[in-house]
Amino acid sequence: MSVLVYLENWxxxxxxxxxxxxxxxxxxxxxxxxxxxxxxxxxIADDELESLNKFGAEKIFAVKNGFDNVDSATYSEAICKIxxxxxxxxxxxxxxxxxxxxxxxxxxxxxxxxVSAVTALPISYNPFVIKKxxxxxxxFGHVKINSEKKVLTLAKNTFGITEGASGTxxxxxxxxxxxxxxxxxxxxxxxxxxxxxxxxxxxxxxxxKGPENWGMIEELAEVLGAAxxxxxxxSDDGWRPHTEHIGQTGKVIAPNLYIAVGISGAIxxxxxxxxxxxxxxxxxxxxxxxxxxxxxxxxxxxFKVVPELIKAAKQA
Amino acid sequence: xxxxxxxxxxxxxTTKVKFDGTALQTEGVQWIVNPWDELAVTRALELKExxxxxxxxxxxxxxxxxxxxxxxxxxxxxxDDGFRVDADAKDAFYTATQLAEVVKAGNYDIIMTGFExxxxxxxxxxxxxxxxxxxxxxxxxxxxxxxxxxxxxDREVDGGKEVVSVEGPVIVSVQKGIAIxxxxxxxxxxxxxxxxxxxxxxxxxxxxxxxxxxxELPQAKAAVKMFDAxxxxxxLDALKNEANVL
Ligand SMILES: Cc1cc2nc3c(=O)[nH]c(=O)nc-3n(C[C@H](O)[C@H](O)[C@H](O)COP(=O)(O)OP(=O)(O)OC[C@H]3O[C@@H](n4cnc5c(N)ncnc54)[C@H](O)[C@@H]3O)c2cc1C
Ligand SMILES: Nc1ncnc2c1ncn2[C@@H]1O[C@H](COP(=O)(O)O)[C@@H](O)[C@H]1O
Numbered sequence: 310m311s312v313l314v315y316l317e318n319w320x321x322x323x324x325x326x327x328x329x330x331x332x333x334x335x336x337x338x339x340x341x342x343x344x345x346x347x348x349x350x351x352x353i354a355d356d357e358l359e360s361l362n363k364f365g366a367e368k369i370f371a372v373k374n375g376f377d378n379v380d381s382a383t384y385s386e387a388i389c390k391i392x393x394x395x396x397x398x399x400x401x402x403x404x405x406x407x408x409x410x411x412x413x414x415x416x417x418x419x420x421x422x423x424v425s426a427v428t429a430l431p432i433s434y435n436p437f438v439i440k441k442x443x444x445x446x447x448x449f450g451h452v453k454i455n456s457e458k459k460v461l462t463l464a465k466n467t468f469g470i471t472e473g474a475s476g477t478x479x480x481x482x483x484x485x486x487x488x489x490x491x492x493x494x495x496x497x498x499x500x501x502x503x504x505x506x507x508x509x510x511x512x513x514x515x516x517x518k519g520p521e522n523w524g525m526i527e528e529l530a531e532v533l534g535a536a537x538x539x540x541x542x543x544s545d546d547g548w549r550p551h552t553e554h555i556g557q558t559g560k561v562i563a564p565n566l567y568i569a570v571g572i573s574g575a576i577x578x579x580x581x582x583x584x585x586x587x588x589x590x591x592x593x594x595x596x597x598x599x600x601x602x603x604x605x606x607x608x609x610x611x612f613k614v615v616p617e618l619i620k621a622a623k624q625a
Numbered sequence: 626x627x628x629x630x631x632x633x634x635x636x637x638x639t640t641k642v643k644f645d646g647t648a649l650q651t652e653g654v655q656w657i658v659n660p661w662d663e664l665a666v667t668r669a670l671e672l673k674e675x676x677x678x679x680x681x682x683x684x685x686x687x688x689x690x691x692x693x694x695x696x697x698x699x700x701x702x703x704x705d706d707g708f709r710v711d712a713d714a715k716d717a718f719y720t721a722t723q724l725a726e727v728v729k730a731g732n733y734d735i736i737m738t739g740f741e742x743x744x745x746x747x748x749x750x751x752x753x754x755x756x757x758x759x760x761x762x763x764x765x766x767x768x769x770x771x772x773x774x775x776x777x778x779d780r781e782v783d784g785g786k787e788v789v790s791v792e793g794p795v796i797v798s799v800q801k802g803i804a805i806x807x808x809x810x811x812x813x814x815x816x817x818x819x820x821x822x823x824x825x826x827x828x829x830x831x832x833x834x835x836x837x838x839x840x841e842l843p844q845a846k847a848a849v850k851m852f853d854a855x856x857x858x859x860x861l862d863a864l865k866n867e868a869n870v871l
Binding site: 317319320324378379380381382385404405406407409410411412413414415416417418420421422423424425426438440441442443444445447448449450451452453454455456462489490491492493494495496497498503505506509533545551552554557558559560565566576577580586587589590600601602603604605606607608609610613614617618620621622625 | 636638639642644649660716717718721740743744745746747748749750751752753754755756757760761762763764765777780781782783784785786787788789790791792793795798801802805832833834835836837838839840841842843846847849850851852853854855856857858860861863864865868870871
C-alpha cells in the first residue's frame, strides 16, 4: 500500500499547489502507516524537481521524455502504471483544470472510488470517509469510499504546508499508447496573477458603472498583491474578460481574502466564493445581500472608499 | 457527425433547498436541466444549425422516470432523440458505466458532458466515461468548433488557453464560454418533442464505489462586522490582525 501524488507543471515549473498536495499526501500516508511517492510528467529541470524533495515523498518519479502537452488518456495511463507498480491505494491530484480531466479517468481505470475537491483529511480511514461540498456549496457530504483504491482531488488553499523527509528523484521513462489529441496553439496569460491561484482577490461588479472605472480596482489589487475578478454581467457586457467571471457559472475560487466592490451578492455569485476564508463587501446599499455573506463590510460609495483603502494600504 | 449530450436532472440549487440527515428533502424542490448540460445542448444545436455537418443530436440521462422532463426539455430545444437508463444515478462510476452502454450502442463522434452536476458536484462522469469506452477526452472545454470537417476544441488551462485537435471520437467536459445563454424551447419545439423518440434502457450491474453517508450543514456564519466609510484604516487593521489574511 502507498500514496501517490501527481505533481502538475506549467511552463517548466511546478504549480504552486504542489507543496500543499505533498503535505496533504504525506499526512494521509503517515496516518495510514504507508509510504508516499510522487510523479511528474514532462520536461522539468533537476533543480525544480529537487525543490519538491523535502515534503515526505520517498520517490519522485520524473518522466522527462514525452508528455509535452496534457493528453488526458495518456497522462492517466502513465499515472495508473506508476500507481500499479507501487501498489498505490490512494492517488491524489490537484482540483484544477488538469486534475479534473485526469482524476475521473484514473479512478475508472483503477476501479477506485473518487471524491473531488476535498478540503480536509479523511474523517476516518476504516471505513474511508471524507467530506466534500455538495449541492453547489450548500452542505458537506460525508462520502464513504467502498473500494480498496481511492482517488482524491484536493481543492486549493485548504491544507497548510509542512515539510517532511526528503527522498530520491528517479528519472524514468514510460511508454503509453499514442496520444489522440494534439495542442495546436497556446495562448499564455503572462505576468498576471492567476485568479484561481491567487490568495487575495479584488472583484468589481456593476456598481462600478463602466470599464473606465476599473483603474482603482486594479490599483488596489496591485497594492495588495491580489488578482482581479468580476461579477457575471460585468464580463457579459465586455467590461472585463470572461476569465475574470466569478460565480456558479464562472470560476469557483477559494482565496484567503475576497474583496467585493459594487457587487450585490446574488446567490450565483456567492456560489463561486463560498470557500473564501474572509469576504469583505463594499457597497452603497446597506441591504445588499452581499453583507450576509461577508465577514467585514463598509457601506459607502466605492468611488470614495476604494481610493481611501489604496491610500491606507500604501502607507502600511 | 453525430453528437451525444449527457444530461443530468438536478435540483435548482439557487432556490431554498432543505436537508435531513443524509439526503435532500425533495418536497417542493424545483428540478432543472443541469446548467452546464443545457449549455452543451445549446452548443450542439448551434453547430447543427451552422451547417457544420452534424446529422443528429441525441441526449442520454441516467435516472428514474422523474428525469424524463429533462430529456423532453432537450428534445423541445431541438435535440433529435433521447435515451433514459432506468436506474438511480447512485454515484459517478455507476452513472458513467450506464452511459458507456449508451455510447457503445450508438455511433457518436462528439460526446459532451458538463463540467459538474449541481447535486453531486462530482467533476467525474465525463472523464470516467471516456476511460470506460477508451475514447480521447478533453476537460475544461470553452469552445467546440468544426473547421473544414475537423473538430477544433478550445480548453482552459491554469495559465492560459489552448486550441486542441483530436483524432476519432472524443468526450468533452464543457464549462463557461461554450454557449452564452441556454436555448429556450419554442412552443413548436415543445409540441414536436412529444413525438420524438425517447428510449428507455435497462441498467447494467455495477459496484457502488462511493456513497454519501451523512450530510453536514455548514456552521452559521458570524455576523458581518461593519466599518465606517471613512475608516479604511480600521478595516485594513482588522484584516491584518484579526482575520490574519493580509
Ligand atoms: C443561471 C444563472 C447563473 C448566474 N451565474 C452567475 C455567476 O456565475 N456569477 C455572477 O456574478 N452572477 C451570476 N448570475 C447573475 C446574478 O444573478 C446577478 O445578476 C449578478 O451577480 C449581479 O451582478 P452585480 O452584483 O455586479 O450587479 P448588481 O446586482 O446590479 O449589483 C450592483 C451593486 O452595486 C452597488 N453599487 C452601485 N453603485 C455603487 C457605488 N457607487 N458604490 C458602491 N456600491 C455601488 C449596488 O448597491 C448593487 O448592490 C447568474 C444568473 C443566472 C440566472
Ligand atoms: N445521471 C446522469 N445522467 C446523464 N448524465 C449525467 C448524469 N450525472 C452526471 N452526468 C453528466 O456528467 C456531468 C458531470 O457530472 P458530475 O460528475 O456528477 O459532476 C454532468 O454535467 C452531465 O453531463
